[in-house]
Amino acid sequence: MGQLSIATLIAIFQEMLGPVVFWALVVIAPLGLIAFLYVLIAQRGVFSRAFLRAEVIGLIGGTLSVFVLLTLTNSSITDMGGPIDIIALASVWIGGAIGSAMIAYTIIGLLLKRRSD
Amino acid sequence: MSDFSKMLGAPLNPSRRRAIRNILLGGAALSVGARAVAGAKPVATKARIVVVGAGAAGLGVAARLSQRLDGAKITILDARKRHLYQPGFTLIAAGLHGASYSVTETAHWIPRNVDWIEEAAAAFDPAGNSVTTTSGKKISYDFLVVAAGIQLDYASVAGMDVAQIGKNGLGSVYASPEAAEATYRAMSAFTDKGGRGLFHRPATEIKCAGAPLKYTFITDDAARRKGNRGKVELLYAAHNKSFFSVPIFNEKIRMLFEDRGVKSVKDHVIKAIDIGARRASFDTPTGVETIDYDFINLVPPMRAPEAVRNSELPWKTGGWAADGWIEVDKHSLRHPRFPNVFAVGDIAGVPKGKTAASAKWQVPVAVDHLVADIAGGKSTASYTGYTSCPLITKIGRAMLVEFDYNNNIMSSFPGVISPFEELWVTWLIKAIGLKPTYYAMLRGEA
Ligand SMILES: Cc1cc2nc3c(=O)[nH]c(=O)nc-3n(C[C@H](O)[C@H](O)[C@H](O)COP(=O)(O)OP(=O)(O)OC[C@H]3O[C@@H](n4cnc5c(N)ncnc54)[C@H](O)[C@@H]3O)c2cc1C
Numbered sequence: 001m002g003q004l005s006i007a008t009l010i011a012i013f014q015e016m017l018g019p020v021v022f023w024a025l026v027v028i029a030p031l032g033l034i035a036f037l038y039v040l041i042a043q044r045g046v047f048s049r050a051f052l053r054a055e056v057i058g059l060i061g062g063t064l065s066v067f068v069l070l071t072l073t074n075s076s077i078t079d080m081g082g083p084i085d086i087i088a089l090a091s092v093w094i095g096g097a098i099g100s101a102m103i104a105y106t107i108i109g110l111l112l113k114r115r116s117d
Numbered sequence: 118m119s120d121f122s123k124m125l126g127a128p129l130n131p132s133r134r135r136a137i138r139n140i141l142l143g144g145a146a147l148s149v150g151a152r153a154v155a156g157a158k159p160v161a162t163k164a165r166i167v168v169v170g171a172g173a174a175g176l177g178v179a180a181r182l183s184q185r186l187d188g189a190k191i192t193i194l195d196a197r198k199r200h201l202y203q204p205g206f207t208l209i210a211a212g213l214h215g216a217s218y219s220v221t222e223t224a225h226w227i228p229r230n231v232d233w234i235e236e237a238a239a240a241f242d243p244a245g246n247s248v249t250t251t252s253g254k255k256i257s258y259d260f261l262v263v264a265a266g267i268q269l270d271y272a273s274v275a276g277m278d279v280a281q282i283g284k285n286g287l288g289s290v291y292a293s294p295e296a297a298e299a300t301y302r303a304m305s306a307f308t309d310k311g312g313r314g315l316f317h318r319p320a321t322e323i324k325c326a327g328a329p330l331k332y333t334f335i336t337d338d339a340a341r342r343k344g345n346r347g348k349v350e351l352l353y354a355a356h357n358k359s360f361f362s363v364p365i366f367n368e369k370i371r372m373l374f375e376d377r378g379v380k381s382v383k384d385h386v387i388k389a390i391d392i393g394a395r396r397a398s399f400d401t402p403t404g405v406e407t408i409d410y411d412f413i414n415l416v417p418p419m420r421a422p423e424a425v426r427n428s429e430l431p432w433k434t435g436g437w438a439a440d441g442w443i444e445v446d447k448h449s450l451r452h453p454r455f456p457n458v459f460a461v462g463d464i465a466g467v468p469k470g471k472t473a474a475s476a477k478w479q480v481p482v483a484v485d486h487l488v489a490d491i492a493g494g495k496s497t498a499s500y501t502g503y504t505s506c507p508l509i510t511k512i513g514r515a516m517l518v519e520f521d522y523n524n525n526i527m528s529s530f531p532g533v534i535s536p537f538e539e540l541w542v543t544w545l546i547k548a549i550g551l552k553p554t555y556y557a558m559l560r561g562e563a
Contacts, residue, residue, distance in 0.1 A: 007562065008557065008562065011557035011560065011562035011563055012553045012554050012557045014553075015552075015553035015554075015556040015557050016549070016552075016553035072549070073513075073548040073549060074213050074513065074548065075512070075514075075544060075548075078513075079511075079513030079544065080541050081538055081540045081541055082538050082540050084533055084540060084542050085540055085541040088541070089541075
């Protein structure tokens with residue numbers, strides 16, 4: 001088997017999401033990351049109350065990601081057939097949880113900052 | 118990562134890590150190993166190239182040729198205005214999507230610098246290097262790529278009427294996206310009511326040899342979900358002594374049928390159908406046998422399209438001559454008698470394949486040989502017979518069946534996705550990964 005190139009992956013994801021959504025995500029994701037880092041730096045470390053709330057939202061976000069994927073693919077938890085399925089499902093949960101927690105933390109951080117300004 | 122690698126019983130090398138990422142991202146088996154012609158400068162040429170057929174293989178060829186050649190006159194012939202994503206038919210017939218899931222416009226996929234003539238090829242003159250269209254237009258070429266796919270030969274099953282699909286327990290997933298949707302209605306009514314479901318495949322070569330098996334499993338699953346499996350008898354009539362041509366997978370399917378309670382008979386080749394009486398007749402070694410059914414998924418015999426069959430292009434001898442599959446070298450896809458002619462996709466007379474996954478691997482090889490001819494070089498690209506078929510075993514699980522000309526297992530994700538396990542990740546590949554990969558292939562990007 002040959003190798004899967006980045007260009008191929010980009011082409012596949014463009015077809016999957018549509019070029020507009022795909023490139024919008026490509027642009028938005030780093031902006032979100034910059035905002036997240038900005039909040040971290042402006043806060044000079046992790047702001048504990050926001051962090052706690054963000055964690056709770058992360059738990060919900062992870063679960064929601066799993067639920068959405070299962071619904072979109074007409075499958076259910078009972079379809080897990082082997083270790084790789086559990087790993088994949090757990091990765092979706094972890095990805096969803098970290099992503100939503102980061103978004104939540106950024107938004108809460110920005111709001112708190114505005115209030116304290 | 119190190120914990121994962123322990124669970125998987127082997128260290129994660131970069132390609133395996135990439136494979137995992139690919140699965141997690143829902144990338145399809147189709148996509149693995151796309152050979153990018155990295156940054157190669159387009160070859161300047163005035164060559165006239167005709168591509169016959171704008172299906173999975175033909176569009177992929179046109180796209181890649183237009184990327185790799187500068188100034189070539191590329192013409193593609195196909196009368197079909199709708200492009201059909203055929204692997205989606207199975208999901209439509211499972212009731213997961215409507216017919217529109219598989220339908221796009223051919224025009225949407227034609228590369229910018231390729232001329233589309235909206236006509237079929239009516240005659241081939243490979244000795245005179247020309248093709249004649251249905252309206253009588255003669256098109257001369259320097260190179261010809263035939264990608265005309267398959268003709269579904271419903272007419273050779275006596276009593277069959279495609280217009281009846283969806284009625285009277287008659288299903289046929291292959292005919293069209295609309296027929297796949299109608300098949301779902303018939304299958305759903307059957308799994309509500311109960312009775313005997315009859316499944317089979319013809320003795321000719323067929324596209325996606327796994328599809329008739331998949332639909333047997335999907336029907337089993339539908340009956341179970343309704344709590345009606347007890348009322349339903351499932352019977353698979355194999356055309357020869359096996360369910361699948363690759364021995365190691367055949368054995369696995371035998372085990373799965375046993376597990377699911379699917380009964381089987383061997384050496385049954387469909388001959389006729391009485392739609393009103395719900396009765397199918399089969400040629401068997403002991404004479405004609407009839408089987409009554411309440412639901413049937415009729416899989417028609419498949420041959421090369423007539424224009425190809427009537428030409429000088431097919432094999433003259435051997436098993437593929439009768440049905441008109443084009444004679445090609447199985448590794449280069451070049452015609453041995455007409456070296457400026459290539460055949461790719463379902464029409465190619467090669468031992469394995471007839472899947473979009475095969476087309477995906479054949480297209481870059483044939484294109485590489487053609488471009489090398491133009492550039493005055495020699496290509497070493499070789500097609501191994503790789504083909505793949507995510508074999509759905511229920512809604513939510515599938516097996517990643519991949520093999521080559523030698524019946525070897527060709528795992529895309531060795532040690533990660535077992536070809537013998539019914540897995541959810543494999544289902545994800547089929548449910549969300551395959552279609553975007555297929556469309557990327559049409560653009561020559563996968
Ligand atoms: C129910 C079903 C399930 C499938 N499942 C899978 C799967 O899970 N995985 C997988 O990889 N593959 C699957 N396939 C197979 C896959 O769809 C085909 O192998 C693939 O489409 C082959 O591409 P092709 O270009 O050779 O043929 P096609 O895509 O069929 O295109 C052939 C084109 O040629 C045109 N044509 C015909 N005659 C002429 C002529 N005389 N002149 C000009 N044009 C002509 C036709 O109009 C058509 O547009 C499935 C197929 C079906 C039907």
